[in-house]
Amino acid sequence: xxxxxxxxxxxxxxxxxxxxxxxxxxxxxxxxxxxxxxxxxxxxxxxxxxxxxxxxxxxxxxxxxxxxxxxxxxxxxxxxxxxxxxxxxxxxxxxxxxxxxxxxxxxxxxxxxxxxxxxxxxxxxxxxxxxxxxxxxxxxxxxxxxxxxxxxxxxxxxxxxxxxxxxxxxxxxxxxxxxxxxxxxxxxxxxxxxxxxxxxxxxxxxxxxxxxxxxxxxxxxxxxxxxxxxxxxxxxxxxxxxxxxxxxxxxxxxxxxxxxxxxxxxxxxxxxxxxxxxxxxxxxxxxxxxxxxxxxxxxxxxxxxxxxxxxxxxxxxxxxxxxxxxxxxxxxxxxxxxxxxxxxxxxxxxxxxxxxxxxxxxxxxxxxxxxxxxxxxxxxxxxxxxxxxxxxxxxxxxxxxx
Amino acid sequence: xxxxxxxxxxxxxxxxxxxxxxxxxxxxxxxxxxxxxxxxxxxxxxxxxxxxxxxxxxxxxxxxxxxxxxxxxxxxxxxxxxxxxxxxxxxxxxxxxxxxxxxxxxxxxxxxxxxxxxxxxxxxxxxxxxxxxxxxxxxxxxxxx
Numbered sequence: 001x002x003x004x005x006x007x008x009x010x011x012x013x014x015x016x017x018x019x020x021x022x023x024x025x026x027x028x029x030x031x032x033x034x035x036x037x038x039x040x041x042x043x044x045x046x047x048x049x050x051x052x053x054x055x056x057x058x059x060x061x062x063x064x065x066x067x068x069x070x071x072x073x074x075x076x077x078x079x080x081x082x083x084x085x086x087x088x089x090x091x092x093x094x095x096x097x098x099x100x101x102x103x104x105x106x107x108x109x110x111x112x113x114x115x116x117x118x119x120x121x122x123x124x125x126x127x128x129x130x131x132x133x134x135x136x137x138x139x140x141x142x143x144x145x146x147x148x149x150x151x152x153x154x155x156x157x158x159x160x161x162x163x164x165x166x167x168x169x170x171x172x173x174x175x176x177x178x179x180x181x182x183x184x185x186x187x188x189x190x191x192x193x194x195x196x197x198x199x200x201x202x203x204x205x206x207x208x209x210x211x212x213x214x215x216x217x218x219x220x221x222x223x224x225x226x227x228x229x230x231x232x233x234x235x236x237x238x239x240x241x242x243x244x245x246x247x248x249x250x251x252x253x254x255x256x257x258x259x260x261x262x263x264x265x266x267x268x269x270x271x272x273x274x275x276x277x278x279x280x281x282x283x284x285x286x287x288x289x290x291x292x293x294x295x296x297x298x299x300x301x302x303x304x305x306x307x308x309x310x311x312x313x314x315x316x317x318x319x320x321x322x323x324x325x326x327x328x329x330x331x332x333x334x335x336x337x338x339x340x341x342x343x344x345x346x347x348x349x350x351x352x353x354x355x356x357x358x359x360x361x362x363x364x365x366x367x368x369x370x371x372x373x374x375x376x377x378x379x380x381x382x383x384x385x386x387x388x389x390x391x392x393x394x395x396x397x398x399x400x401x402x
Numbered sequence: 403x404x405x406x407x408x409x410x411x412x413x414x415x416x417x418x419x420x421x422x423x424x425x426x427x428x429x430x431x432x433x434x435x436x437x438x439x440x441x442x443x444x445x446x447x448x449x450x451x452x453x454x455x456x457x458x459x460x461x462x463x464x465x466x467x468x469x470x471x472x473x474x475x476x477x478x479x480x481x482x483x484x485x486x487x488x489x490x491x492x493x494x495x496x497x498x499x500x501x502x503x504x505x506x507x508x509x510x511x512x513x514x515x516x517x518x519x520x521x522x523x524x525x526x527x528x529x530x531x532x533x534x535x536x537x538x539x540x541x542x543x544x545x546x547x
Contacts, residue, residue: 136405142416143448145405146538148496148510151482158498162474165521209478209496259454260444260504264474386448387498387506 003402005100006235006242009044009228010355011037015192015221015342018120027059028074030116030224030344035075038112038226043238046077046112053108055083055095057115058347060132061122071114081108087252088382089293089350090392091115092225096354097248097394099229109231116224117345140386150209152295152346152384157212159389160298163265164211169301169316171211175202177297177332178215178339180324185336187326187368192221192342216296218349221342225351227358232402241362246282246375247397249275253385254393267299268393269306269379277308280397282375284309287397289360289370290330291353293381294337295346299389303379304332307395326368334360334368346382353378357398375399405485408533412487415533422449424463429537432529436505438464447505466503468527470541473506474498477516495519499541513542 011034016022025033039045054077056068064070068084083098085091092115099111122132135141149155163169179199185191197215205215235242251268277283284307292303301315309330310318322330335341335356343349357378359365370376378398383391406415418426428435437446439453440460452459478494488494495511497519511525525541532538 133405136414137417139422139448141405141414142418142422144508145414145483145485146416146532146536147508148478148488148494149508150478150485150488150494150496153482154476154478154496157476157478158474158496161476161521162498165474206479208480208482209476212476260446261473261500261506387508 003244003246004232005103005229006232006244007227007229007358008235008238008242009038009042010358011035011041011226012190012352012355013037013224014190015223015344016120017192017219017221024121025118025222027061027063027116027118028071030118030222031071031114031226032075034116034224034226035112035114038228042228044228046075049110049112050078051080053081053083053099053102053111054079055085055099055111055113057091057095057351058084058086059115059117060134060345060347061118077112081111083111083113087380087392088347089295090380090382090394091347092351092354093378093380093394093396094250094392096229096245096396097250100245103229103231109234111229112226113229114224114226115348115351117348118222119220119345120222143386153212153217154209155384156296156299156389157209158387159264160211163298163302166265167313169298171203172199173316173319174216174297174301175199176319176324177294177300178202181294181333181337181339183325184334184368185340187366188336188341191336191340192219193340212296218295218338218343221344223342223344223348225344225348225355227351227355241400243358243361244399244402245396246399247276247278247280248394249273249279250392250394252392262388264388266312267302267306267390269303269395272393272395273307276377276395276397280399282397286375287377288331288373289334289357289376290332291357291376291378292333293350293353293379294333294339295343295349295381297339299381300333303381307377326365326370331370334365334370350380350382353380354396361398361400374401407485408487411532413485413532416536418535421451425449426536428463429529429539430531430535431537434466434468434527434539435463436466436503437461445501445503445505447507466501466505468539469544470499470501470525470527472497472511472519472521472523472525473500475519475521477519497541499525509539509541511541511543
C-alpha cells in the first residue's frame with residue numbers, strides 16, 4: 001500500500017533549563033513558537049488550518065478545560081477537527097496516526113500538531129522538582145506515593161531489576177547508550193547537554209535508585225515542538241522532500257501474561273513494531289536508523305529487542321556489538337535523544353524521535369546526517385502503569401518514498 | 403488538587419474514597435484485604451471498578467494471606483519527589499511483591515540490609531498506621547518475621 005500522508009514541516013524550539021535570568025515562557029508561547037517554525041518549514045500560514053485539523057498534546061503544566069479548543073483560540077485558528085492526545089510520550093505519534101486516518105478518509109487535508117510543556121514551572125506539592133497535581137491524583141498515586149514510590153526512576157528501576165534477573169545486560173552496555181546520546185548531542189545545537197562524557201563517567205555517576213544512575217536520567221526542560229502532516233497530494237505541491245508515513249503500530253495497556261502477574265520485561269513494542277513493519281512492507285534489515293523514546297537507556301535497549309532487531313535478552317549484547325553513531329551500522333538517537341537533548345515534560349518528549357526522523361529523512365541533519373537516509377523507525381512510549389513499563393507503545397515507519 | 407502530606411511524618415497520604423476505604427481501614431487494623439472477583443476468583447490490586455481479567459463488577463473485599471515473594475527490587479538512595487519524610491528512612495528498599503494470593507503490589511521492605519535484598523526473597527506483611535484513617539502494608543524478610 002502506498003502512503004497517502006506525509007509530514008511537510010516541523011519545529012523544535014530552543015529548550016530552557018529555567019536558570020535564573022532565563023526568560024520564562026508559557027506553554028502557549030512555546031506552542032506558538034514551535035508552530036511558527038513548523039509552518040515556516042512547510043511554507044504555510046496558520047490560516048491554512050482554518051477548516052482543517054489541529055492536534056494538541058497534553059501538557060502537565062496547569063491548563064484550562066477544553067484545552068485543544070483553547071489552543072485554537074490562542075493561535076487564532078478555526079479548525080473543523082481537533083485532536084487531543086493524552087498518551088504521554090506517545091502523544092505525538094498517536095496524533096500522527098489519527099491525523100493520517102482523517103486525511104485518508106477525506107475529512108481533512110492537513111493537520112497542525114503541537115505540543116509544549118514547562119515542567120520546570122509546574123506548581124508542585126514537592127518544591128524543587130516537577131510533580132504536576134495530576135500525577136498525585138487518583139488511585140494510581142494513592143497506591144504508590146504512600147507506599148514509598150518516589151518517582152519514575154524508582155518505577156523504572158524496578159523494571160530494570162527484573163530484566164537483569166531474567167536476562168543479561170551489563171552497566172557498560174547501558175552506559176554505551178547514554179554515551180552515544182551525548183555524542184550525538186554534541187552534534188546538535190538544540191541539545192541541552194553537549195559536552196561528551198565517557199563510559200567511565202557513566203559508571204561513576206551517582207546511583208539514585210538501584211540500578212538507575214544519574215546518567216540514566218533525562219534532564220527536564222521547558223520547550224515546544226510541532227509538525228505539519230498533510231495528504232501526499234498536497235505534500236508534493238509544498239516540498240520536494242515530503243516524509244511519508246509508511247507504517248504504524250500501536251499497543252495500549254499491553255500485558256504479557258496475566259493482568260495480575262504479568263512479565264514486565266517485554267513492552268507493547270512486541271505488538272506495535274511487527275504491525276508497523278508489515279504495513280510498511282519492510283523488515284528490520286531495511287531500517288537505516290532507530291529513534292527510540294529514550295527516557296532511560298534500558299528502555300531504548302528493550303525497544304531494540306521488542307522491534308526484533310535481536311532476540312529478547314540479547315539487547316545488551318546487540319548494543320555492545322553495533323556502532324550506534326550516525327555513521328555506524330545501527331544509528332540510534334541521532335539528535336542526542338532525550339537523555340542529552342532534554343525532556344520537555346513527559347508528554348512532549350515523544351515529539352523528538354519523530355522530528356529527528358523527519359530531519360534525517362530530509363537530509364537536514366548536518367554534522368550528524370545518516371548517509372543516504374531513506375527509511376527509519378520512530379517510537380512513542382508514554383505513561384507509567386502500575387508496576388509495568390509504558391502504557392502506550394507506538395512504532396512508526398517513515399520514509400522518503402511513499 | 404495537590405498531594406496530601408501528613409505534617410507529622412512528611413510523607414504523602416492517599417485520598418480515601420468509598421472504593422478504596424476498606425483497604426486503608428483494614429491496613430489500619432493490621433489486616434490485608436484485596437478485591438476478589440466473585441466470578442473468576444482473581445484478586446485485583448490496586449482497587450479497580452471491575453475485575454480486569456473478566457469484567458465482573460462483583461468484587462468483594464476479602465482477607466488475603468500476608469505473604470509474598472519479591473518480584474523486583476530497587477534501593478532508593480535519595481528523595482526524588484521531596485516528600486521530606488522519606489529522608490530519614492533512606493535508603494528506601496522498594497519492591498514489587500507478588501502476594502501469595504496472586505496480586506502484585508509496590509511495597510517497602512524493612513528489617514533487611516540493602517545488600518541482602520533480592521528477587522525471590524520471601525516476605526511477610528506488617529502494617530503501619532500512616533494517619534488516623536489509613537494504614538499501609540510494609541514487608542520484612544520471612545525468616546525474621
